[in-house]
Amino acid sequence: MSPKLSLILLLFAISTSASRVLAIGVNWGTTASHPLPPPQVVELLKSNNITKVKLFDADPLVLQALSGSNIAVTVGISNSMLRSLNSSKKVAESWVHDNVTRYFSNGGTGVRIEYIAVGDEPFLQSYGEQFHPFVIGAASNIQIALIRAKLENKVKVVVPCSFDTFQSESGLPSRGHFRPDLNKTMIELLTFLSKHQSPFFVNISPFLSLHQKKNISLNFSLFKAAAHPRNDSHKTYKNSFDVSYDTLVTALTTAGFPQMDIVIGQIGWPTDGVANATSSIAETFMRGLMDHLHGKLGTPLRPRDPPIETYIFSLLDEDERSIATGNFERHWGVFTFDGQAKYRVDFGQGLRNLVNAQNVKYLPSRWCVVNNNKDLSNASASASEACSIADCSALSHGGSCFNISWPGNISYAFNTYYQQNDQSANSCDFGGLGLITTVDPSVENCRFSVQLQSSLSASLHGSWLVQWMVLLILTFLEYLLGFAYY
Numbered sequence: 001m002s003p004k005l006s007l008i009l010l011l012f013a014i015s016t017s018a019s020r021v022l023a024i025g026v027n028w029g030t031t032a033s034h035p036l037p038p039p040q041v042v043e044l045l046k047s048n049n050i051t052k053v054k055l056f057d058a059d060p061l062v063l064q065a066l067s068g069s070n071i072a073v074t075v076g077i078s079n080s081m082l083r084s085l086n087s088s089k090k091v092a093e094s095w096v097h098d099n100v101t102r103y104f105s106n107g108g109t110g111v112r113i114e115y116i117a118v119g120d121e122p123f124l125q126s127y128g129e130q131f132h133p134f135v136i137g138a139a140s141n142i143q144i145a146l147i148r149a150k151l152e153n154k155v156k157v158v159v160p161c162s163f164d165t166f167q168s169e170s171g172l173p174s175r176g177h178f179r180p181d182l183n184k185t186m187i188e189l190l191t192f193l194s195k196h197q198s199p200f201f202v203n204i205s206p207f208l209s210l211h212q213k214k215n216i217s218l219n220f221s222l223f224k225a226a227a228h229p230r231n232d233s234h235k236t237y238k239n240s241f242d243v244s245y246d247t248l249v250t251a252l253t254t255a256g257f258p259q260m261d262i263v264i265g266q267i268g269w270p271t272d273g274v275a276n277a278t279s280s281i282a283e284t285f286m287r288g289l290m291d292h293l294h295g296k297l298g299t300p301l302r303p304r305d306p307p308i309e310t311y312i313f314s315l316l317d318e319d320e321r322s323i324a325t326g327n328f329e330r331h332w333g334v335f336t337f338d339g340q341a342k343y344r345v346d347f348g349q350g351l352r353n354l355v356n357a358q359n360v361k362y363l364p365s366r367w368c369v370v371n372n373n374k375d376l377s378n379a380s381a382s383a384s385e386a387c388s389i390a391d392c393s394a395l396s397h398g399g400s401c402f403n404i405s406w407p408g409n410i411s412y413a414f415n416t417y418y419q420q421n422d423q424s425a426n427s428c429d430f431g432g433l434g435l436i437t438t439v440d441p442s443v444e445n446c447r448f449s450v451q452l453q454s455s456l457s458a459s460l461h462g463s464w465l466v467q468w469m470v471l472l473i474l475t476f477l478e479y480l481l482g483f484a485y486y
């Protein structure tokens with residue numbers, strides 16, 4: 001290459017990367033027993049200057065709340081729909097019509113849908129091959145439906161790929177490749193994406209890398225300058241993010257798509273449920289990540305070419321997420337389930353602290369605890385039963401409630417079950433071992449939560465009132481008989 005040409009190319013590269021706006025968004029999942037109402041979540045996004053959001057479905061209530069907000073939206077298609085979307089263009093057409101087209105309207109009252117995410121990590125290794133054969137067909141049919149709806153210039157079709165779609169046995173980015181069982185599918189996917197100028201959506205997880213691979217230090221995961229660097233063919237890697245990113249870049253290059261744009265679909269750090277999952281470590285990780293992205297330095301294999309967009313995982317904690325990969329899964333939120341910031345992170349609001357959700361409607365200030373005056377020899381069985389249904393992830397090893405002593409942990413289990421069941425009196429029975437209290441049993445970092453009023457509990461308001469009355473009468477009787485516990 002002539003020096004002149006390379007100079008022009010260099011200037012071009014600098015000008016395009018400089019004009020590129022750093023785009024940070026969040027994932028908004030709703031796998032919660034009592035999700036924060038969508039209008040309040042949209043307020044939360046706006047008050048924190050969050051301009052992009054990635055959804056896992058196309059819930060009409062969520063999309064309605066996003067109408068007119070000017071927030072850019074990725075709508076999602078669940079894995080369970082892939083089979084029918086692959087086999088029928090009609091199904092794809094009605095999906096696009098019902099969940100995309102009708103939100104496009106003139107006059108700024110519509111929803112700014114940018115991407116349709118086909119499947120949620122359909123290639124995750126633990127799923128086996130159950131979704132592989134349908135992904136490309138489903139994506140193609142959705143694309144055809146978009147063209148029919150004349151939306152192909154506004155909305156792009158993407159496939160969120162899990163962190164385990166690519167790998168490097170030696171841990172060196174220069175040896176990156178796609179998982180062998182995916183070679184053929186990946187070529188098809190990349191061909192499809194490149195044909196439609198759509199980016200490659202990928203989830204990167206320095207937290208999971210720390211967990212699964214023994215040879216990564218916490219400092220390396222947290223972008224700490226003190227971390228021991230890793231050398232790889234004349235390149236020096238200073239953090240776990242760059243290692244994962246460049247492993248993917250090598251895989252893309254090897255597959256014949258070296259220029260493919262990359263979007264980080266999910267990246268975050270959980271705050272509970274296992275060792276090293278704390279708010280303070282999460283804050284350090286986020287600061288390191290934001291500084292890295294804002295620095296626009298890119299990675300050793302893609303200098304000055306950072307990911308075009310990055311979606312933080314996640315906005316809120318979700319108490320019904322699967323814990324198949326670990327108890328931390330329910331604690332990815334930058335905000336707690338009720339929209340309270342756990343730590344500081346700069347979404348573009350600068351030095352200002354994050355703004356919490358406003359006017360959050362809680363159930364009454366009541367908790368369910370174990371009655372210490374009873375024979376507790378069988379209490380553990382009741383607690384296990386409660387935990388098999390409700391969220392006890394904070395009780396696990398390394399979790400925020402791990403070191404509260406027995407029977408405090410039994411109370412924790414009883415309360416989480418009671419809250420999940422909208423504080424119905426019979427959900428605090430436990431064979432007579434449960435006791436309803438108005439005194440907050442929280443200890444230090446271990447928070448005994450009071451759940452949100454959900455639309456479900458609101459509709460049960462009638463039976464609610466009856467329970468209240470019964471409780472009042474019982475308390476009064478107990479008082480008369482001298483059995484008052486508190």
Ligand SMILES: *[C@@H]1O[C@H](CO)[C@@H](O)[C@H](O)[C@H]1NC(C)=O
Pocket residue numbers: 046047048049348349
């Ligand atoms: C962030 O949002 C607030 C409130 O929505 C607004 O007043 C402020 O101008 C925004 N800041 C930036 C930097 O966009």
Ligand SMILES: *[C@@H]1O[C@H](CO)[C@@H](O)[C@H](O)[C@H]1NC(C)=O
Pocket residue numbers: 086087088133134137
């Ligand atoms: C996907 O759909 C195509 C077109 O209908 C069909 O030929 C193919 O068999 C389907 N794939 C699978 C795995 O069912």
Ligand SMILES: *[C@@H]1O[C@H](CO)[C@@H](O)[C@H](O)[C@H]1NC(C)=O
Pocket residue numbers: 057058059060094095096098099
């Ligand atoms: C989207 O569209 C399909 C097909 O019309 C429909 O079955 C589904 O309920 C809609 N909503 C979501 C969240 O997928």
Ligand SMILES: *[C@@H]1O[C@H](CO)[C@@H](O)[C@H](O)[C@H]1NC(C)=O
Pocket residue numbers: 177178179180181183254
């Ligand atoms: C997939 O690709 C990797 C490297 O790119 C290669 O080692 C492997 O043999 C390939 N597997 C198949 C099934 O083609």
Ligand SMILES: *[C@@H]1O[C@H](CO)[C@@H](O)[C@H](O)[C@H]1NC(C)=O
Pocket residue numbers: 217219224225226227
């Ligand atoms: C991690 O980095 C900190 C400085 O940020 C340093 O004090 C500490 O010794 C490092 N830990 C290890 C295990 O290298």
Ligand SMILES: *[C@@H]1O[C@H](CO)[C@@H](O)[C@H](O)[C@H]1NC(C)=O
Pocket residue numbers: 171215228229230
């Ligand atoms: C672990 O990583 C260090 C550098 O980070 C490297 O020198 C060492 O060879 C690695 N060990 C193994 C077993 O991969």
Ligand SMILES: *[C@@H]1O[C@H](CO)[C@@H](O)[C@H](O)[C@H]1NC(C)=O
Pocket residue numbers: 230231236
């Ligand atoms: C990595 O490379 C740097 C210079 O590029 C060198 O100073 C350092 O010693 C190397 N580290 C290892 C473990 O080889």
Ligand SMILES: *[C@@H]1O[C@H](CO)[C@@H](O)[C@H](O)[C@H]1NC(C)=O
Pocket residue numbers: 210211218275276
């Ligand atoms: C958590 O971090 C510490 C260092 O602070 C490390 O020794 C430990 O192995 C880590 N635990 C896990 C499960 O990653």
Ligand SMILES: *[C@@H]1O[C@H](CO)[C@@H](O)[C@H](O)[C@H]1NC(C)=O
Pocket residue numbers: 375377378
């Ligand atoms: C504990 O459970 C066993 C078996 O269900 C039962 O026989 C026993 O009476 C129970 N003890 C108490 C104190 O409830």
Ligand SMILES: *[C@@H]1O[C@H](CO)[C@@H](O)[C@H](O)[C@H]1NC(C)=O
Pocket residue numbers: 403404444445
């Ligand atoms: C439990 O652990 C936390 C953090 O590890 C600590 O701050 C707290 O003092 C511990 N509580 C008890 C009762 O040991």
Ligand SMILES: *[C@@H]1O[C@H](CO)[C@@H](O)[C@H](O)[C@H]1NC(C)=O
Pocket residue numbers: 380383384387395405406409410413
């Ligand atoms: C509560 O703590 C006791 C003693 O540490 C332990 O044996 C029991 O399994 C714990 N129960 C739950 C539900 O965490």
